[in-house]
Amino acid sequence: MDKIWKVKQQGDSNVIKHLSAALNVNMVIANLLAQRGVTSFNEAKSFFRPKLSDLHDPFLMKDMDKAVERLEQAINNQEKVLIYGDYDVDGTTSVALMYQFLRTRIKDLDYYIPDRYSEGYGISPRSIEFASAEKFSLVIVLDCGIKAVDKIQQAKEKGIDFIICDHHNPDHIIPNAVAVLDPKRPDCDYPYKELSGCGVGFKLLQAYTQKNDVPVVELYDLLDLVVVSIASDIVPVTGENRVLAHYGLKKLNSNPSLGLRTIIRFSGLDGQHISVSDIVFKIGPRLNASGRIEHGKKSVEILVVTDEEQSTRLGDEINSYNEIRKTLDRDITQEALDMIAHDPIQAERNATVLYNRDWHKGVVGIVASRLTEHYYRPTVILTESNGLATGSARSVKDFDLYEAIGQCSDLLESYGGHMYAAGLTMKIDNIPAFTRRFEEIVRNSITDSQQSEILEADAKIQLSEITPKFYRILKQFEPFGPHNMTPLFMTENVLDSGTSRCVGRNMEHLKLDLVEPTGNSSIFPAIAFNQASHYEAISQGLPFDILYSIAENEFRGKTNLQLYIRDISAKIY
Template identity: 50%
Template sequence: MAKRWVLKDAADGEIVQQLAEQLNISKVLSNMLAQRGIRDFEEAKYFFRPSPLHLHDPFLMQDMEKAITRIDAAIAANEKILIYGDYDVDGTTSVALVYSFFKKHHANIEYYIPDRYKEGYGISTAGIDYAATNGFSLIIALDCGIKSVDKIAYANTLGVDFIICDHHLPGDELPAAVAVLDPKRADCQYPYKELSGCGIGLKLAQAYAEVHDLPFEEVSNYFDLAAISIACDIVHISGENRVIAYLGLQKINENPCIGIKMLMEVAGRKGPYTISDVVFLLGPRINAAGRIHDAKHAVRLLIACHEDEAKEQGLLINELNQERKGHDQQITDEALSLIDNDAILIGKKSTVVFNEGWHKGVIGIVASRLTEKYYRPTVVLTRSNGHVAGSARSVLGYDLYEALCGCSDLLLQFGGHKYAAGLTMQPEQVPAFIARFEEVVSSTITDEQLIQQILIDAEIELTDIESKFFRILNQFAPFGPENMAPVLLSKNVYVSGNAGLVGGNHVKMSVMQPGSASFSCIAFNHAEYLPQLKPGVPFDICYVIEENVWREQRTIQLNIKGIRIS
């Protein structure tokens, strides 16, 4: 598939020069810092040296004082508290964090994860009924609830109070909860708006610790959980999130909780872990519990206090992940066949595929894979509890949530973000939805948005890649949205030695320029270029510089994102 190579505009020359001099770094590096909004030495120091001192005052968040007051009252009266969270990584890490933290201060506490298939996403009537029937008078809801106006009203009639800790965009009306913690509230002055759901839970713990003069370690012990939520929920890794992710990765690599340590063992990778490792090795295993069986297994693992318990849950989750992979591959193959054998569908600007027998737990993964292949807004649908449930994914720059708003009269329920969403509808509405979604997408998406883009930070010579350059570049991490790993462009490189295939569709080779060292490269899914990659034939590459670890040997490797024959 053709991709657009887009070179970022150079940053302000005066700022670039100033940063280069103050930090004693190359202009290439100072330009990339300036592109990330860093303007002076102090901001660079904040960027390169994240610290707990950079965490914001939790009481800047609207309703935080109300939340702590209500929790204090519940603990004083020995009320039963229920920690409620979604079944994905952000939800389960949120529940594990808040439950583990408050369990140390209040014995009368339990947790609840809604069943993906019976209750669906968010706060459910069944969950509220469970709380009321079992004597819980306070529910702390994490990673959900901001739009549950009717559900909270129902809970109030049963005498069940709610504290909502959410990070999604509120609707026109806030739920009538005791406290609603959400930086995206229009009246919330909290200085950072992009926390994960688990991040909001961390701020709640931080606020409680400050009021009760608890050691900071009681909060920092959970940075590993918060970092996993940030990585896997694909929130911005900027500002306070970057601080939490940085400190959380340190804890994962140095002293993870028992559950995460076991998760790393069953994943078969010791470390050091990066954000990417968390996303691809830890996240899918945590998610598999709720996708295939019951997300409570993930919580049990993450709150485990003993190795035997952690090992039991870790092995079970790993088995569920293997089962998830099987469903994932089967459904992806079936969906690809549906599309490739339908000339009308191939020609559309959106993809919507439906099969009643597909496993609901993996349709989000399949939607992501289809989006990668065909690069257009995608919805994968299946039957679930008498309705049709769907998972949707988008492409860079296109607001999927707004597109679904244009189909809202055909849907029973929908929610999510710009790039990912979930939806349900009546079975008879499927044909109308397929037509309407294509109509909305076709009228609002641009031709450029339908061509995958490689955003390039800078053009360099291979001779620029030396030890100091690589060491400083590594300090740009942790990488993620709003702070992606820098993509570099080098022109007129050529193969040194031979290029060959590995894994069926990936190119392994070494490249160099006149006067440069030879650099080992991996180009995933670029097999079609192999016949042209001959010694002496110049070509351009864009790539990310990374460290490759093989048999405990560490070398610099170029992870190639695009090849263009000169």
């Protein structure tokens, strides 16, 4: 599938000139700042030098005073307290954060992670029965609960109080809990709305430490957990998230908790500088694998562990779950691709809906994402669970998947999610009808531009503009993430220096040495993964265009700049 290249709208020219002069940076760097909403010297200073003092007052969040008061009561009276969280990385890091802070303050403290398969997402009836039977008087819920109106009422009738810390959009009715902390509540005036679930839990602890004169170092010592949640939950790396991620990465790189240090070792990251990308692709998937293959409680166990031997045992166990997850992911993805390849009708469709009763429920979301990337069309992957077809859906840019699925609601037992990702359950007999209607809805509503992947370059530059100083400043844009992605550059008419070659186990990658046709003798090393199909044309010495990011590459103790090519010679408009 051809990708379409597009250069992003450039920043205001007056702002760019002002930033360039005020910061003594070139126009490309100034433009990158303007694109990110940075318009003045002071804003640039805050962007490049985040400070923990920039964090907002936690008491600006609706119900924060009630939450702190109830937490103080539980600590003073030594009540039985249960910490509850979702089984994904945001949920398990949230539970670990709260548990690590409270375990020296509350003697009778425990945590609960619902089973992905038997209980599902959110507050489960089984967990309420557990809390009641074990006589917990307070449950602190993290990364879920904002829509659990009925469940909270049931718990209230059993004499159980709830503090909810969530970051998802609420329904029209807010649960009748002691306190509901969620910056996305319509009646909440908190200045920053994009915190992760763990971030909301952090704000509760920040408020508690602020009111009770607890040394802030105790709280900041937990920021490695917060950055893992921010990166893994793909929330915007702006505002408070940028501050928390900046200092969380410092902690993760200098002195991570025992459990995270173990995960780092099993991820092959020992001795390396850990970035948001490393969390997304190496640390997060291992923590997620527990909930997908076994139980999310294992992830909390390693995140709060205090014994080195136990940490290593848990790390080995979790790493084995991740190997199983990778095998299932690879095998099921290939099966799904084969199903499409051998079905002529599938090739003509605007959407993909596939069902196999034997596929593992824990990886169908990953498979849906991979097929969406491959065919670039809305995708639903279903398997059988408890006698029903259940699965995950993923979308393409700007297509509202949630609305499309909602138009099939009469065929569904349940569904939930948002514009780009959703979960759904239906009777197995309804799959053919759902497939036909979903395809019709997508065909009638998707636009031409939504059916081709668009790669957006931040700026068009010459290779000669890539200098050590340019890269040093570029690194200060970290931490990267949504709304502050790694800058992508476009350069036209580059040439192979004559030493480019195919590499990789199956010779599927390109190792390039590039030059400009201007006579500049500098050679720019580059790697283009899975793009060996371009080798023949490149080796003929003809000029071509590249879309790429810039990074450091260490080889035999020497560090050089290297271009990571995203695409070669695609269509530009």
